[in-house]
Amino acid sequence: MTAAVAIHHRPRPAGRGPARTRLRLVAGGAEPSPSAPPVLVARRLPAATYRRRRVAAGAGAAIASLVMVVAIGQAGRVLGSPSLAAPGPGPSPTFVVEPGDTLWEAALTMAPGRDPRPLVDAWSRARRGAPLRPGEVLRWPAS
Numbered sequence: 001m002t003a004a005v006a007i008h009h010r011p012r013p014a015g016r017g018p019a020r021t022r023l024r025l026v027a028g029g030a031e032p033s034p035s036a037p038p039v040l041v042a043r044r045l046p047a048a049t050y051r052r053r054r055v056a057a058g059a060g061a062a063i064a065s066l067v068m069v070v071a072i073g074q075a076g077r078v079l080g081s082p083s084l085a086a087p088g089p090g091p092s093p094t095f096v097v098e099p100g101d102t103l104w105e106a107a108l109t110m111a112p113g114r115d116p117r118p119l120v121d122a123w124s125r126a127r128r129g130a131p132l133r134p135g136e137v138l139r140w141p142a143s
Contacts, residue, residue, distance in 0.1 A: 094139050097134055097136040102132070103138075104120055110140065
């Protein structure tokens with residue numbers, strides 16, 4: 001069964017707003033009367049039109065994503081959180097040896113909450129077993 005839509009355009013009197021269009025379903029196979037306005041049949045758009053629409057939608061989505069990332073970054077900056085950029089190299093932490101200090105205490109001070117053994121081992125290898133002297137400065141070992 002086929003169907004078509006007949007569009008009737010009826011102008012409105014002046015000052016009463018825009019013209020009105022009325023849709024009427026015409027049964028398939030039935031011929032409209034000669035006095036009826038012509039029936040408009042929708043035609044399929046070319047494939048290039050759909051391609052252009054997809055490209056435009058993709059570009060719009062990419063621009064919207066970029067705007068959202070920038071807005072989130074700006075909001076983070078305004079709210080005082082650190083930036084999205086990686087932090088640059090900061091000053092290397094140091095430990096000044098006091099009388100009675102050990103490598104273990106120095107490692108616990110320089111890396112709180114972490115396992116001190118790798119740091120103690122690196123310092124021991126670098127010092128070749130030499131004792132700590134008060135006033136000596138211990139630096140983070142180079143990797």
